[in-house]
Amino acid sequence: MLARSAFFFAFLAITLSAAGQKTAPAALSKLYILKDKRYLMRGDQKPFFWLGDTAWELFHRLTREEADLYLKNRAAKGFTVIQAVALAEFDGLTQPNAYGQLPLKNNDPTQPVEAYFQHVDWVINRAGELGLVVGLLPTWGDKFNKKWGKGPEIFTPENARRYGEYLGRRYRNKPVIWILGGDRNPEGETRMTLIRAMAEGIRSGNGGTQLMTYHPMGDSNSAGFFHSDTWLNFNMFQSGHAARNKKNYVIQRQNYSLFPVKPTLDGEPRYEDHPVDWKPEQGYFDDFDVRQAAWWAMLSGGCGHTYGNHSIWQFFDVARNPPISAARTHWTRAMDSPGAFQMGYLRRLYESHPWTRLLPEQSVILNNNPDDGGHQVAALSEDDNFLFAYTPHGRPLTIDLSRLKAAPQLLAYWFNPRDGRTQRIGTFPNTGRQEFKPYAAGPGTDWVLVVDDAKAPWAGYGLKK
Template sequence: MHKLLTAVLCIIICTTGLYAQTRKPAPAQKGAAPLTKLYIIKDKRYIMRGDQKPFFWLGDTAWELFHRLTREEADLYLKNRAAKGFTVIQAVVLAELDGLTQPNQYGALPLKGNDPAQPNEAYFQHVDWVINRAAELGLVIGLLPTWGDKFNKKWGKGPEIFNTANARVYGEYLGRRYKSKPIIWILGGDRNPEGEQRMVTVRAMAEGIKKGDGGTKLMTYHPQGNSNSAGFFHSDPWLNINMFQSGHSARNQKSYVMQRQNYSLFPVKPTLDGEPRYEDHPVDWKPQQGYFDDFDVRQAAWWAMLAGGCGHTYGNHNIWQFFDKDRNEPISVARTQWARAMDLPGAFQVGYMRRLYESHPWTRLMPDQSLILNANPEDGGYQMVAVSEDDNFLFAYTPHGRPLTLDLARLKAAPLLLAYWFNPRDGRTELIGTFPNTGKQEFKPYAAGPGTDWVLVIDDAKASFAGYGLKRK
């Protein structure tokens, strides 16, 4: 009977074109209406849409989007990201790269006299256009009111222009202007709020935004590298989502550490890595150490998600700055034209991750490393697992393709199991088969080695979500 079921499932997978389908981009979410009301159910670790469906945050760092691109270029970029399955575009109003002194592509500066209380309407009309176009494509803008050097220079161009009073006024202006748009507010901007005065300034901006939009939008905080919003604002009621930045300093950076810390905090809040190692970024800013590649992207993403993320942000070193050798100088040894960098492999692969998650009731997943029974050193091949709170499916990630020995007794709701390997590099699946749940079981991928990562999926063989994208009849 088990062999027959396996054969039937294999036939269904092949005849429905599953292998081909996994290579297609995830479709954009149609219509902005469900996305204008994003909310969080109390004591839950994920975001909901206005149509009562879970919202998977799949972000891209497009920090200079409003500042460096024309409308035609922004449209090209946004359509590319929507087609790949991204859901959140993280962009900055007062940009990092001479954002106060160098106008946008239409000759407009954001502020009059560098005064946050005097926004320039021409500049914000362009911001409006980009936000509206994103909404038409089913994208949410993760909107940073300012880059962090405008309230904590520390490094970068600056200048510091914010104080408690004008931060509140500026926040209220933005909140009122974008009250009806699909927006998630991201305060901070690669800076920690060092000192009491800066903490007060950030809180004043949050208060202004809340007053302007009536408290209808979610809000988070983007800290600097190897830092965590929870360390500053976890107890603040305006902080709906915790965001950390695992950063760009090393390969095998343990992105799951801060994710685990946030997952265990009270009050419960969703959490995600808002800036992991960028694809095509020099390791630790030193080209002689090589550049992060698509494996680095996947490893950071799967580690963070299986540690309890409400989603994940991808980044590409050329795209955040929209590097164009004919228009601007490269920042930190950028080397690829942004329009070409849009199709580097990591951008496709995070979309495959989203598709696998959304083929299951993913909001019910809980991290549980106790299911891994084999030796599991915390190196680049560190394995992670998350299991459904209903005890009927799990995902396990093995970055170097090492065998996994799992305690399947936890899946007590599933006496008959279906197992398959999901290839996070190309989105394809390899069916292992069905078998009775007898507890301990070893699974060995058919290829191994650094960069040869796999996701093991084990389902209740009788569940409707069995199989990647497969709906059983």
């Protein structure tokens, strides 16, 4: 047992070190999307893998020292995007930040407080130093559509544009991706106009040099409102926290097939340690729930994925703030929840391969595949030389190996998304159908089958050569 534990922690140290390699801030401040492609690119012409974390209250509740602790933790685990809000949800207009500063004078978006935004500056700059991009929400949605929460509604199309221009100019050359919305849909023509005005303001301020998307409510999708708008560079949907086994691959597949082609991702799936449907008596989502959501979405065509932890987004500390929706873990402990590590394993497997070549391809799965919590998903490279297939409950996979026609000799192995380790299965010709049976099965015992061109330089991730 001791030897096994020593091996695991040695492996963990190596993989975390690889994940924590920094990308130069200049490359992160110039993200872009190639025409008709479904992934993001860095300024150094390398693919950008979006691995996000929801840190909505980051600017509002943490000191610089605490923010530094959090950002270092996320960088070490392989996260690449930190989603945070300038005008925060919880009394963000009337409760000051950790330094006693409010963001606006008289709740007027045209009168930002310099000292407050200097703190935002510091966090964004520190994130960039650590190789992280900030997914910056100008405001939480209750400030323009108070369906619930504190509000008040302070935005009009006119002041939204001026506020957007102010932020766009301020963060023009920073590692920032803009996320409008904030858990609200733009209900009504005035709110649609307001969002478009804010987007126009940001583009005016930054010269249109940064990417932009929209974060909607649960079970909603930015494509339903703004897909044809030129300012919306990629789509974001929220599968939300209402149920286990939420089929986020359905929206992912729908967005993947839209024209014009735009990348898409699940920007708020079920959070680790969040009560199911906000009801603690129904239990809490665990690391399997977040893994299932991530692999379902990614293999259905995601350009990346956002993880979330219920105690992290609100930075829960009972000594400072009451728990929101039955939060139960101090945020500093929640940072090291199992699911956070496991998102890094996902990224590492993807980046060990030419992952931007992957296309969703369910037809390679030949076995019966019920549309339940054990639903299997697969993606095949457009070069027909590798595939990934995910089986959430460890059910056997029968794969059409003839689809890998560019690779006469195939190497198959299991990737364990729970600990990031791999196990060799064997080599096979690229003919016929082949059943692959995992070493263990049952709900939560998930596996990723990898089949590579045996002669490819990236074949056999994690296997001993």
